[in-house]
Amino acid sequence: MILVLLGAPGAGKGTQAEALSAATGAAHVATGDLFRAEISAGSPLGVAAKQFIDAGQLVPDEVTINMIQARLAKPDAADRVILDGFPRNPAQATALDAAYATSGRSIRAVLLKVDREILIERLTARRVCPSCGRSYHLLNRPPQASGICDVCATPLITRSDDAAETVAARLANQLSALESVVDLYRATGRLAEVDGVGPIEEVQARLAVAAAAAGLTA
Numbered sequence: 001m002i003l004v005l006l007g008a009p010g011a012g013k014g015t016q017a018e019a020l021s022a023a024t025g026a027a028h029v030a031t032g033d034l035f036r037a038e039i040s041a042g043s044p045l046g047v048a049a050k051q052f053i054d055a056g057q058l059v060p061d062e063v064t065i066n067m068i069q070a071r072l073a074k075p076d077a078a079d080r081v082i083l084d085g086f087p088r089n090p091a092q093a094t095a096l097d098a099a100y101a102t103s104g105r106s107i108r109a110v111l112l113k114v115d116r117e118i119l120i121e122r123l124t125a126r127r128v129c130p131s132c133g134r135s136y137h138l139l140n141r142p143p144q145a146s147g148i149c150d151v152c153a154t155p156l157i158t159r160s161d162d163a164a165e166t167v168a169a170r171l172a173n174q175l176s177a178l179e180s181v182v183d184l185y186r187a188t189g190r191l192a193e194v195d196g197v198g199p200i201e202e203v204q205a206r207l208a209v210a211a212a213a214a215g216l217t218a
Ligand code: AMP
Pocket: 009, 031, 032, 033, 035, 052, 053, 054, 056, 057, 058, 059, 060, 064, 084, 085, 086, 087, 088, 092, 161, 170
């Protein structure tokens, strides 16, 4: 099955998808991470995607859909997958449904709900490790040593698209598209909603219940 984890930027999708993947053994596939890896590698795809990502815009559908289909064709994604950051608009959701229409593979969605004010506060306080990808929050999830990754000791950075001037544009661009995707899964009876506010472990427990109800168990 494919569990689509939906939420605005800053809703906690990455952190929660990682924990859910560790708890269930399902593959965690995050389009943002795939793009950042392509950018680090300096690939043509990365070069094409970077300008959109830095501007807080979505990367064009054709590029994104091709990239995700190639990732989902890998052996570790053959069974259970947690999709994080895809689909982000109705065209992507329709492409995902079409890709598995005849396979009998179920596609269900869970929305992590977080208010806009909290999203802005979370995004501007976010720091990430450019080496291993772990994400921190200056107040809620600080690293043990200031500015240094707990896992690999690399100096932490602010993501270019988390810069204060980009955050508002990114949210405005992406919230309306998210709402359309949420509507699409809701209309087809495939949506569960989880309160994404509170301690990470509490959200994790709520998400585990919703994921299990959708068919994703350990
Ligand atoms: P994320 O790490 O999920 O916040 O993604 C970082 C950036 O990558 C987004 O702001 C977009 O520019 C781009 N991106 C990630 N997923 C998608 C997607 N499904 N469609 C288009 N662009 C995406």
